[in-house]
Amino acid sequence: MVEGVRCMDSTIKLTLLLIFFRIACASTVEKNFEQCERAVKNWALSSLQQGINEDQHTLKDLLFFLHVPRTGGRSYHHCFLNKLYPTSQECPRSYDKLRFDPSKAKCRLLATHDDYSIMEKLPTEKTSVVTIVRDPVDRVLSSYEFAVEVAARFLVHPDLASVAKISEKMLKKANGVSTLDIWPWKYLVPWIMGDLFARRDTRRRKGSSEAKRDSPYDMEDILMPLHEFIDEPIVHDIVHNGATFQIAGLTNNSYLAESHEIRHCVQEHKSLGQHVLDVAKKRLGAMLYVGLTAEHKESATMFANVVGAQVISQLRNAKVSMDTSAANQSDNSSSSPLDSELESNVDQNNGTINKKTAMQDEGEARTENMTVAELIEVYEGCISSLLKTQSRRRFASLKEISPANFSKEARRHISDAVLLQIKTQNFLDLELFKYAQKIFTMRRVQPMGNLDMNDESESKFDQPRAFKLWKIVSILMLFILLLVFFLFATAWGRSSKVKVKGFTKATGKNHRRFVESKSLLE
Numbered sequence: 001m002v003e004g005v006r007c008m009d010s011t012i013k014l015t016l017l018l019i020f021f022r023i024a025c026a027s028t029v030e031k032n033f034e035q036c037e038r039a040v041k042n043w044a045l046s047s048l049q050q051g052i053n054e055d056q057h058t059l060k061d062l063l064f065f066l067h068v069p070r071t072g073g074r075s076y077h078h079c080f081l082n083k084l085y086p087t088s089q090e091c092p093r094s095y096d097k098l099r100f101d102p103s104k105a106k107c108r109l110l111a112t113h114d115d116y117s118i119m120e121k122l123p124t125e126k127t128s129v130v131t132i133v134r135d136p137v138d139r140v141l142s143s144y145e146f147a148v149e150v151a152a153r154f155l156v157h158p159d160l161a162s163v164a165k166i167s168e169k170m171l172k173k174a175n176g177v178s179t180l181d182i183w184p185w186k187y188l189v190p191w192i193m194g195d196l197f198a199r200r201d202t203r204r205r206k207g208s209s210e211a212k213r214d215s216p217y218d219m220e221d222i223l224m225p226l227h228e229f230i231d232e233p234i235v236h237d238i239v240h241n242g243a244t245f246q247i248a249g250l251t252n253n254s255y256l257a258e259s260h261e262i263r264h265c266v267q268e269h270k271s272l273g274q275h276v277l278d279v280a281k282k283r284l285g286a287m288l289y290v291g292l293t294a295e296h297k298e299s300a301t302m303f304a305n306v307v308g309a310q311v312i313s314q315l316r317n318a319k320v321s322m323d324t325s326a327a328n329q330s331d332n333s334s335s336s337p338l339d340s341e342l343e344s345n346v347d348q349n350n351g352t353i354n355k356k357t358a359m360q361d362e363g364e365a366r367t368e369n370m371t372v373a374e375l376i377e378v379y380e381g382c383i384s385s386l387l388k389t390q391s392r393r394r395f396a397s398l399k400e401i402s403p404a405n406f407s408k409e410a411r412r413h414i415s416d417a418v419l420l421q422i423k424t425q426n427f428l429d430l431e432l433f434k435y436a437q438k439i440f441t442m443r444r445v446q447p448m449g450n451l452d453m454n455d456e457s458e459s460k461f462d463q464p465r466a467f468k469l470w471k472i473v474s475i476l477m478l479f480i481l482l483l484v485f486f487l488f489a490t491a492w493g494r495s496s497k498v499k500v501k502g503f504t505k506a507t508g509k510n511h512r513r514f515v516e517s518k519s520l521l522e
């Protein structure tokens with residue numbers, strides 16, 4: 001019995017300790033939150049103030065194609081922009097691993113995975129921005145598949161050491177850029193590659209334990225299962241909410257010094273995401289063009305009409321004045337622009353560099369006489385050959401990890417739990433995507449209509465206040481609980497001394513209370 005009393009005593013002490021610990025913890029979290037809130041709000045305020053574009057519908061001197069990875073932007077770059085702009089007018093550092101060099105101006109097209117913060121280096125008032133937005137779940141799945149696909153190409157090599165050797169050679173030989181130089185693939189692909197090689201080694205050591213499952217997203221003896229992938233820190237850092245962070249200029253690849261602090265704050269305190277979302281939405285609304293990956297045909301047509309038509313007339317006007325100098329320039333333009341997802345120069349069979357294949361269809365500046373209808377025609381021809389090339393490469397890569405094979409059909413069998421988790425993780429991109437859909441629908445109806453949808457974005461999550469209220473309530477409840485504990489402890493101590501007979505009953509009751517109050521704490 002005395003044992004029991006002592007035990008009860010120490011349990012109570014422990015509980016009290018835990019409660020105090022929680023309160024102490026809560027106040028550090030509170031402090032951290034307040035610091036974060038200040039940083040995020042300051043950034044948002046200054047971002048919202050700068051660069052108000054009075055005329056978003058007119059193409060400016062420089063076109064910045066903000067290419068969010070895995071949105072299908074490659075086909076726009078390769079089959080529209082490369083056809084429209086002579087190579088000499090593409091900014092020299094597009095998609096390069098090196099940072100953009102603004103001193104080499106005179107360029108009219110910048111297409112890159114760099115985030116919006118690169119605008120700091122551009123003549124903002126002379127720049128038009130375009131982008132494409134995709135359903136975030138599809139984008140995450142596609143990022144996974146693409147990272148695996150590119151990494152799998154290297155499985156033709158016996159081990160990672162020989163991959164490293166080959167890559168070094170490639171770097172020396174190449175004046176072009178490979179996928180491995182481009183953010184975010186330069187992080188994702190080597191990481192997945194290491195994982196694929198490790199799993200292959202394990203398989204070989206153990207002998208083939210043909211544990212065949214039919215979903216390529218869950219074949220852990222061959223590749224990292226999807227549900228593991230989406231929880232990895234690197235994926236949190238550079239894939240989840242990637243579109244929002246890229247448009248906000250807050251990626252892991254940002255030019256903005258405070259971007260890392262702000263991104264981490266938002267990852268830690270979800271309610272602060274609203275500020276980032278507000279900035280991204282405002283910028284999206286001010287862009288010359290916003291396409292949707294899933295509405296491909298309509299997006300491409302709109303691109304041709306809105307962007308293509310203006311590029312054509314702009315270049316035609318420019319042509320007249322600089323016809324002669326262009327002739328000299330074009331000789332010197334062979335530093336070819338390369339595509340991002342640049343399934344690039346890495347030959348599918350042996351990982352060596354190929355001569356740039358795009359040379360074959362280098363639609364070099366036939367632009368001055370082109371009509372929009374012709375542009376669309378050129379685009380369609382280009383895209384069908386691009387798709388063929390891509391699927392050939394994909395087939396060759398996936399052969400390396402057979403029987404894993406990604407397909408639309410296989411995607412349908414991904415569990416609801418995993419899909420839900422991706423949605424939760426991409427809560428900002430989900431909102432941004434909805435907003436992009438609205439912009440798209442509106443511009444489809446009235447291509448030059450002005451968008452003013454900012455009113456509804458304000459009210460939606462007024463979370464910071466709700467969050468504070470919740471904290472106050474929870475602290476109050478803790479104190480009430482404490483009080484109850486003290487009362488019980490005293491009452492129980494007294495009664496156990498006096499009424500030994502009633503002991504069992506009292507303990508039982510107290511025990512139940514204890515359990516109840518503990519569950520309240522969870």
Ligand SMILES: *[C@@H]1O[C@H](CO)[C@@H](O)[C@H](O)[C@H]1NC(C)=O
Nearest residue numbers: 187233234237238252253260
């Ligand atoms: C970006 O993320 C990758 C992967 O998590 C990391 O290796 C890299 O150091 C990060 N870069 C910066 C500037 O934080």
Ligand SMILES: *[C@@H]1O[C@H](CO)[C@@H](O)[C@H](O)[C@H]1NC(C)=O
Nearest residue numbers: 322323324325326327328329
């Ligand atoms: C183009 O180059 C030729 C010689 O290569 C030169 O005579 C001519 O002046 C140049 N034109 C311009 C506009 O630079």
Ligand SMILES: *[C@@H]1O[C@H](CO)[C@@H](O)[C@H](O)[C@H]1NC(C)=O
Nearest residue numbers: 327328329330331332333334
């Ligand atoms: C081409 O560029 C090289 C250096 O990159 C330069 O030496 C040469 O004069 C240029 N040629 C023309 C025709 O501009």
Ligand SMILES: *[C@@H]1O[C@H](CO)[C@@H](O)[C@H](O)[C@H]1NC(C)=O
Nearest residue numbers: 347348349350351352353354
């Ligand atoms: C790689 O493949 C290309 C063509 O597919 C071939 O020309 C080249 O010789 C191969 N290189 C090696 C090292 O096997």
Ligand SMILES: *[C@@H]1O[C@H](CO)[C@@H](O)[C@H](O)[C@H]1NC(C)=O
Nearest residue numbers: 364365366367368369370371
């Ligand atoms: C473009 O039009 C001009 C006259 O308008 C013509 O002389 C020229 O041949 C045309 N070029 C092409 C490629 O059709």
Ligand SMILES: *[C@@H]1O[C@H](CO)[C@@H](O)[C@H](O)[C@H]1NC(C)=O
Nearest residue numbers: 395396398399402405406407
């Ligand atoms: C993957 O599946 C597709 C059909 O969905 C098929 O056409 C293709 O050949 C398969 N690829 C491999 C490498 O087995």
